[in-house]
Amino acid sequence: MTVLDTRTLNRATLARQSLLDRTGMPVAGAVAHLCGLQAQEPQEPFVGLWSRLRAFDPADLSDLLTGRRVVRTHLMRRTVHLVTAEDALAWRARHDPMLRQRVLAVYRRELAGVDLDELAAAGRAVTADGEPRTMAELARAVAERWPAPGPRALGEMLVAALVPMVQIPPRGLWRTRAGVRNVPLPIWLGRDIDPPSPDGSDPVGRALVRRYLAAFGPATSADLRAWCGLAGLPAAIAAMREELVSFRDERGRELLDLPDAPRPDPGTPAPVRFLPAFDNAILGYQHRGRIIDDAHRGLSVTGARMVLVDGRVAATWTVDAGTVAVTPLRRLSRADRADITDEGRSLASFLSDNESDRVQIA
Known part of the structure; x- marks a missing residue:
């Protein structure tokens, strides 16, 4: 099996992240190709796109947010990501169990004895009117029924896990400071979240594997898990083995990839690039x-x-x-x-x- 050294992997990553050569693709296309941008710091995605796109106009990204074509939502790794509306709707249900588990891991003691399904139902009832609310306001709305956990635990479980939410503008707009106000994802986009596959075939998992490799590969299955936080993707990888090619890294780990994805010559010059905080070009790997x-x-x-x-x-x-x-x-x-x-x-x-x-x- 072919061994890819560190420099070869570096050039492949740069090429797929549009850090080797800036790309002329539109902003929405870039957000989709990159599988979203980590965005808990609201202004950082603008720098990330500036470093990757030719003639990037930050107003284009702001317009996509106000036009509801991209959204800010908790998704991969339970962090706030800027993703396209289509990806948010397609991927959210697949991430639900992971989001619950990760919030519960932080607040297991506070949320002991709380029926999370009942809490989710209460959260959906509170937010059904589509009015923007802060996390504290959501927590207060259910605190009478569940006073013990405290507002932080209730709020984070509701906003980051149980009720699919978006952080609405002006949060995330260019050169704008604004607090977080949340609206349910389906209400904000006027479309329902895609449900899980009824036959258990996990088409979303397979799509995530393809999309990740297109933007980050070649990579190990551990890298894939580190990027998205999902534990249940080995079955998806196994189901699509014939679509993939395999390599080894210098430590003998198996690297998965798409057959026709770019793997530039390791001698390809790489220009200086400035990355924003928490850029997935770094964080997207174990x-x-x-x-x-x-x-x-x-x-x-x-x-x-x-x-x-x-x-x-x-x-x-x-x-x-x-x-x-x-x-x-x-x-x-x-x-x-x-x-x-x-x-x-x-x-x-x-x-x-x-x-x-x-x-x-x-």
């Missing part, structure tokens, strides 16, 4: 060594924004008063610094509406 060194892996879950140099995390970045400040994680060559400065100037201009192109490298 084995993240293809893009970040083990010594810096912890940064990926702290909200640090990363700079890729030659396809790998080499620095972090922040922005303050229009200046993009870069902190190297290793020694950078003069050429690396020049490339970071060039790309950083473009990012500063994007973030400041062309009022600044200042970059500082520590």
Whole structure:
């Protein structure tokens, strides 16, 4: 079986994430191809798309949110993701058990003795009018019946697991600060969530495997699970084995892939790219060594924004008063610094509406 080394996997990831070459696909198409963007920090998806799309206009993403073609909702890994309306409706039921389990794992003591089906029914009754509500308001609405768990446990279980919700605009719009207000997903989109397959064949699971590999492959089954949080995908993989090709990584782990997906030559040059906080190009794997060194892996879950140099995390970045400040994680060559400065100037201009192109490298 062919072995793919770390650099080959790195270039495949960059190509599929549109980080090797920016793509001209429309914003909605990019969100769909990427299987959504992690979005608990509302402004971060704009940087993620800017780094991947040619001539990205942030107003296009804002328009998709207000036009209800993309939504902000709890999905993969119980984190807030920005996904297309179609994917939210198709994927939500498949994620329901995982969402319940993950919230319950945090609040098992507080929610002991609470019938979650009854709590879900109460939540649906409260939200049936479609009025936007905060998590605290939802918790208060059911607290008389379930006073013991407390508002945090009740609110998170309702919003993140039991009642499929979207975080409605102006939350998530470009350069807009707004609190979270929730509306049920079917009401917001005017369409019902796709039900689970009645015959147990799991077409959604198979679709998730294909979509993940198209955007993140080649990858292990453990990588797939780390990305979506779902435990029940081995059967889907087994059912579609004939559609896939297999490789090995340098540690002997099996890598799955789509036959015709891009796997560029490992010598392909990789430009400097600025990634937002919690970007799935890093978080979408259990084995993240293809893009970040083990010594810096912890940064990926702290909200640090990363700079890729030659396809790998080499620095972090922040922005303050229009200046993009870069902190190297290793020694950078003069050429690396020049490339970071060039790309950083473009990012500063994007973030400041062309009022600044200042970059500082520590």
